[in-house]
Amino acid sequence: MRGLHWFRNDLRLQDNRALDDLFQAVDEWCGLFVLEHRLVNKPSVSRKRLSFLFECLDDLATDITQVGNRLVIIEGPAETQIPQVMHEMSASVLSFNESTTPFAKSRDQSVICSVEKAGHRVLKRRDHVIFSATDIRSSKGSAYSVYTPYRNAWWKKYSQNDHGEFTASKRPRPIANFGTVSTPKLLTNLKKNLEKPTFKGGHRAAHNRLNQFLNKPVAHYHQNRDRPDLDGTSRLSMHLRFGTISVRECFKQAMEASHSDPSYKSGVHRWLDELVWREFYNAILEENPRVLHSNYRQEYDYLNWRNNPKDFSAWCAGRTGFPIVDAGIRQLLSTGWMHNRTRMIVASFLTKDLLIDWKLGERFFFEHLVDGDPASNNGGWQWAASTGTDAQPYFRIFNPWKQSERWDPEGDYIRRWVAELRDVPKLHLHSPTSVTQLASDYPTPIVDHASQRRAALIEYRKAREQNLEAQQGV
Ligand SMILES: Cc1cc2nc3c(=O)[nH]c(=O)nc-3n(C[C@H](O)[C@H](O)[C@H](O)COP(=O)(O)OP(=O)(O)OC[C@H]3O[C@@H](n4cnc5c(N)ncnc54)[C@H](O)[C@@H]3O)c2cc1C
Structure with missing residues (x-):
């Protein structure tokens, strides 16, 4: 019996639940990766994440070659292409590990339907x-x-x-004699335009x-x-x-x-x-798949976000005049990763100091993070915006100056990422007036934290009151 393992967010041979199941079930196997045009070829996908993914795929392909087999990469959509490849390879079992997003769940259901309709078996496990x-x-x-x-x-x-x-004791033979599968054009084209990954993959x-x-x-x-x-x-x-x-x-x-x-x-x-x-x-x-496009706490659906485009652009460029915020954003833009503490600070700043909808920040992060993950990214953003489950209470608003003084006491992190402030002594990095006085090419703070804090508290309270009134039918 022949089987295919569809690799997705499980790019390894070791301790891989669905792959181990497949190994127990078949005599011959082959690895498959489906490059989905609709997932990889849109602006919201981080180029750095793609570059990391391709390095992980190269590493996986090497591992599979070392055990005498191969990783076949095809272009999607998975719903039509997987049954086709299974037919060409005379494979009767498909294995894969489950995903959490609504898109993946509905696509997987379609794949399962078409594979089972053709009389084949699907082995599905939780692994992530x-x-x-x-x-x-x-x-x-x-x-x-x-x-x-x-x-x-x-x-x-x-x-x-x-x-x-757990690693299966039995490793089936490679599927023999199924000819060549050429590398998808999409993969070649995407690879041409990517830089080397900032983090080693595999x-x-x-x-x-x-x-x-x-x-x-x-x-x-x-x-x-x-x-x-x-x-x-x-x-x-x-x-x-x-x-x-x-x-x-x-x-x-x-x-x-x-x-x-x-x-x-x-x-x-x-x-x-x-x-x-x-x-x-x-x-x-x-x-709660709805959290991907709405507040977990629906009382905040009444929040009146200001969404000022100029403020958002300054935040996205790391030019808010708040050194710890700008350092975080510049680390993200430069490497595709940001420290968790600064993720919390920049997210709080966007939602509370600038009153910009967390969904804009969530999307920006997803466009840049190598680790961009729908569940953790959404959870982190809704936590910071106080709209999430077990979130930061709305009245606890980070003071960016105090945060940087506490968590970057020597200012080393700020100086590493904000070139304009490289020569500014630590004493002056954590307060608004001295930073602008000392570095002429660094922007003045785009807002005043104390007054923005008051404005945010008013807006959050207003939203809660409006929600209460709506519930009471006032
Ligand atoms: C606004 C915001 C957005 C975020 N977006 C993402 C994202 O897209 N992808 C992502 O993996 N993490 C996200 N996080 C969580 C966290 O910032 C990162 O997981 C962490 O910084 C990764 O660095 P690390 O591997 O060194 O973490 P470590 O501190 O070494 O933690 C180990 C692992 O635990 C998990 N983890 C740690 N903290 C969290 C957390 N707060 N929530 C969920 N998982 C956590 C991660 O998988 C991490 O690799 C976000 C946090 C915030 C506040």
């Missing part, structure tokens, strides 16, 4: 996260909307299960990064994780996004590191709780 939304339920059977009880239930379930790495790179992080930085993660000036986090988000490493492996290895050296315990625990945030946001999207 450890638990899906339906696995973590309260004692009343309902989904959690607050992180802490979700996390407690998550850890309880985790401790009751064995989630160790399974080996992910492994090296995990080992490096678990070797030392993780021991201080709980102390350093909020400092954008330090290299204190794993920077594995883009690998988890494309599945070049499995999340189960991250848990397993981190827990082993913590057992072998008790001084790692606090750091490891805190790090794993961040991975549980990833699972939480994934579950929120799974349960």
